Amino acid sequence: MSTQRVFRLPSKGAGYEAIQEHTEPIPQAQAHEVVIKIHATTLNYRDLAIAKGFYPFPVKENAVPLSDIAGTIHALGPNVTTLTKGDKVIANFDISNTFGPQQDWLHGLGGPIDGALQQYIALPASAIIKIPEKTPLTYPHLASLVCTGTTAWNALYGSGHPLKPGQTVLSLGTGGVSMTGLLLAHAAGARTIITSSSDEKLSIAREKYGADFGVNYTTTPNWADAVNEYTSGEGVDIIFENGGSGTIAQSLSCVARGGQIAIIGFLSSASQEDMPDVAGAVLGKGCSVRGINVGSKQLTEDLVRFACARGLGVHVERTYGFERGEVLRAFGDLERGAVGKIAIEIP
Ligand SMILES: NC(=O)c1ccc[n+]([C@@H]2O[C@H](COP(=O)([O-])OP(=O)(O)OC[C@H]3O[C@@H](n4cnc5c(N)ncnc54)[C@H](OP(=O)(O)O)[C@@H]3O)[C@@H](O)[C@H]2O)c1
Known part of the structure; x- marks a missing residue:
């Protein structure tokens, strides 16, 4: 042929x-x-x-x-x-x-x-x-593992502050980036939180992929409050920010002091008037906000080693x-x- x-x-x-x-x-x-x-x-x-x-x-x-x-x-x-x-x-x-x-x-x-x-x-x-x-x-x-996989790995391990066991990771939505983030973070010993517009999808994330806590962002529009309550006010160490300008205000409100927000997606948008004071919020919490561009071959190789060794x-x-x-x-x-x-x- x-x-x-x-x-x-x-x-x-x-x-x-x-x-x-x-x-x-x-x-x-x-x-x-x-x-x-x-x-x-x-x-x-x-x-x-x-x-x-x-x-x-x-x-x-x-x-x-x-x-x-x-x-x-x-x-x-x-x-x-x-x-x-x-x-x-x-x-x-x-x-x-x-x-x-x-x-x-x-x-x-x-x-x-x-x-x-x-x-x-x-x-x-x-x-x-x-x-x-x-x-x-x-x-x-x-x-x-190629696009969403490497993106999720980059969010967890591509900065100078890689995920540590016992930290808390929040994934927004149940799409490819989020579910991979949940899978990797759970396997690495993190506490995991996921949001979704669907209770049925949240059940899959909890029952099959070990999410510790799920919030429906449609029925609980102030989902960051639920995340803060679940973490006893401490907030989340790493956030998969898939929403973009439409969700960044809530992400800033539930990120932990010194935590990281990985800017990944643009699934929702906010008008300029509705945007929070990002610089002020980041300064106030000593957190970091990092844009992710999928990731290098080196990151993909590290992901392949972990995913294949653990059957993820x-x-x-x-x-x-x-x-x-x-x-x-x-x-x-x-x-x-x-x-x-x-x-x-x-x-
Ligand atoms: N920066 C990068 O390098 C990079 C790499 C890959 C992807 N991305 C971006 O990341 C985003 C996700 O990509 P993907 O491939 O994982 O998408 P996907 O598989 O199509 O997942 C989309 C899911 O996101 C959820 N969602 C939609 N609107 C939301 C909102 N306002 N708040 C929270 N969740 C919401 C929904 O989950 P529920 O149905 O559970 O509500 C939806 O099913 C996209 O914007 C994509 O372009 C960026």
């Missing part, structure tokens, strides 16, 4: 219904590249933002959507010595970000460069992370096939709000 099936989005903002299937050549590996046979991908809120046009960073025309690649090495360029045909691998979200901060917004898979919604992809060997052979994690679990697979709510209708249904599920991840398996 020298051709493959590839899905492309004609342009940013075209809507996910505009995604079309194409038949294209399987790429060849250049000297320092590998070709990956992709086995699974997972969807992220970013993919919806790109398709609907409110993603704030560059996206190329006719891009192959989705960032999360999990597969096996199909072919190697002549200068690649660190990988072998058949190795189980994932690719880093930003293929140029080996360590340290992300340098620009031009190298993220599934936006400025082609991504995972295809059967094969050629990538620099330097962007590839080898998975331990005996991992209990499935390909959808492995794909989940984030909740995959549903897995779809590699037909156009299935792809559109996967986007529809993402839009409705799944618990954890939505996956697509690629034959």
Whole structure:
């Protein structure tokens, strides 16, 4: 077989219904590249933002959507010595970000460069992370480590103040970032709190993933008060701030003295008049507020070691096939709000 099936989005903002299937050549590996046979991908809120046009960073025309690649090495360029045909691998979200901060917004898979919604992809060997052979994690679990997984790991371990056992971690919502944050923080011995608009989703977070406390942010709009009460007024050491300007006031009100707020998402917005005095609140509590840009390959490698050693697979709510209708249904599920991840398996 020298051709493959590839899905492309004609342009940013075209809507996910505009995604079309194409038949294209399987790429060849250049000297320092590998070709990956992709086995699974997972969807992220970013993919919806790109398709609907409110993603704030560059996206190329006719891009192959989705960032999360999990597969096996199909072919190697002549200068690649660190990988072998058949190795189980994932690719880093930003293929140029080996360590340290992300340098620009031009190298993220599934936006400025082609991504995972295809059967094969050629990538620099330097962007590839080898998975331990005996991992209990499935390909959808492995794909989940790429974007939301590394983001959650970065929030917990990417600063100079990594999570310590016994600290308290708060995740906003039950999407991919939050559920991964819950899974990792629970496994690392933290006390965990999660919010959701749904009591049913809170039950899953508590019963299957060990959340110690859950608050419904719809029926308890002042959810920070409930968090402060639960922590006996001490507040939370690390917050996964997925809401953005619409939730930052409450996050500042329930972060602990010296705690950290990881600014991750933009799921809700507040007008300028409703924004709190962030500088004053941060000064008052001696806390820190840090923007997260997914994370480097080095962070992803640390995450892979922990997740594979401990068999930590984030909740995959549903897995779809590699037909156009299935792809559109996967986007529809993402839009409705799944618990954890939505996956697509690629034959
Ligand atoms: N900075 C980065 O590097 C980075 C990386 C990955 C993701 N992100 C961003 O992080 C956010 C989450 O991404 P994701 O992929 O995890 O999304 P997702 O899987 O689509 O999860 C969305 C969930 O967030 C919850 N939510 C929606 N509005 C909320 C609000 N006002 N307060 C609290 N929770 C709310 C909902 O959970 P319930 O249904 O339980 O209410 C919803 O199901 C997005 O904004 C995304 O763009 C940023």
